[in-house]
Amino acid sequence: MDNPDLDFNVFFDLCPQLLCVVGYDGYFKKVNPSFQKVLGYTEEELKEKPIDYFVHQKDRDTTYQIRENLKKGKSLNNFENRYVSKTGENLWLSWTSKLIPEKELIFGVATLVNPKKELEAKRNELIKELTITNEKLKQLTITISHDLRSPVNNLLAVFNFLDNEKIQDEETLELVDLLYKSTLGIKSRLDEFLSSLKKEELLVVKVAKISFQDVLDQSINGIKSLIKNSNAKIITDFSEAPEIHFNRNYLESIFLNLISNAIKYTRPDVSPVIKIKSCQKSGVTKLSVKDNGIGFDMGKVGKKIFGFDQKFSDSEESQGIGLYLVHKQVTTLGGKIELRSKSDNGSEFILTFKNLE
Numbered sequence: 001m002d003n004p005d006l007d008f009n010v011f012f013d014l015c016p017q018l019l020c021v022v023g024y025d026g027y028f029k030k031v032n033p034s035f036q037k038v039l040g041y042t043e044e045e046l047k048e049k050p051i052d053y054f055v056h057q058k059d060r061d062t063t064y065q066i067r068e069n070l071k072k073g074k075s076l077n078n079f080e081n082r083y084v085s086k087t088g089e090n091l092w093l094s095w096t097s098k099l100i101p102e103k104e105l106i107f108g109v110a111t112l113v114n115p116k117k118e119l120e121a122k123r124n125e126l127i128k129e130l131t132i133t134n135e136k137l138k139q140l141t142i143t144i145s146h147d148l149r150s151p152v153n154n155l156l157a158v159f160n161f162l163d164n165e166k167i168q169d170e171e172t173l174e175l176v177d178l179l180y181k182s183t184l185g186i187k188s189r190l191d192e193f194l195s196s197l198k199k200e201e202l203l204v205v206k207v208a209k210i211s212f213q214d215v216l217d218q219s220i221n222g223i224k225s226l227i228k229n230s231n232a233k234i235i236t237d238f239s240e241a242p243e244i245h246f247n248r249n250y251l252e253s254i255f256l257n258l259i260s261n262a263i264k265y266t267r268p269d270v271s272p273v274i275k276i277k278s279c280q281k282s283g284v285t286k287l288s289v290k291d292n293g294i295g296f297d298m299g300k301v302g303k304k305i306f307g308f309d310q311k312f313s314d315s316e317e318s319q320g321i322g323l324y325l326v327h328k329q330v331t332t333l334g335g336k337i338e339l340r341s342k343s344d345n346g347s348e349f350i351l352t353f354k355n356l357e
Helices: 008-014 033-039 043-047 057-071 114-161 170-204 212-221 224-229 248-264 298-306 322-332
Strands: 018-023 028-031 076-084 090-100 105-112 208-211 233-237 243-246 273-281 284-291 336-341 347-353
Touching: 018 033, 028 043, 033 043, 057 076, 057 090, 057 105, 076 224, 090 114, 114 170, 208 212, 208 248, 212 224, 212 233, 212 248, 212 273, 224 248, 243 248, 243 347, 248 273, 248 284, 248 322, 248 347, 298 322, 298 336, 322 336, 322 347
Parallel strands: 233 273
Antiparallel strands: 018 028, 018 105, 076 090, 090 105, 208 243, 273 284, 284 347, 336 347
């Protein structure tokens, strides 16, 4: 039963989450004490300037577009942007908002997610450091092994110039023959080692016949909220090539990165649509992941798109790792990946898998 004496302002004032009421004109109409405390402004200071004044400069356009979409009836859940406190601190806020159209008001609830962002930054930095270290060690090993072949080949050339008939001492002949065979052995071992280095990743990465749909289902299970909150639509067609011989963890990571990127870099005026299709061409399995996002200017990004620590967005979310990992995972097992894209016209990643049966 409704209680006419119940004052909901008490709940508004005591709530630990950041609560606010925003008008269609882009100004705060009401903010609770928690909101004031986190940002460091009084309610009067927050009300006297438009919201964009308090939003981080790099997030203003996106925030404005999200607010306009909300006014058109689109839902908003877990949208993250940065506000700047009175002391100049960047604050990551995760928003869920509800529109009251008859009053031209937006009710917003925000949670401070700086700790989560800091953990993500540390994780990405660790991935970068480990990747760099691993690549350096690998290159060092290859370089040393390759460079050692030169002096070994020089030794073999010296032996070829020797005229054994001029050596009369039997012990010396045996010693020369032993040195020659030992040098041949060193060369053979170096050749084998370099060959194994090239094949090493293929040998240690476990491959098996896996279902595209099964791996996709597992991949999106962990990002269901991201897909739901962004209103993303995923359309699949694996009828022509339902299975592939590949590493399951690699394929799961590929799906996660490409789907997350498609959602992360969607155009603000449309909901993400991601089309995933497999096919067989000339006996080779291909996978296409196509989106309707902001796309890339291929004249600018070129082959750098899959490079390590390459960023093509000003967003703090861009870490320059995802596409590098996708490229690494495909090429490690002998495949290849290409990108077809235009600015503001979406992207299509085409993965060609090597037959590993």
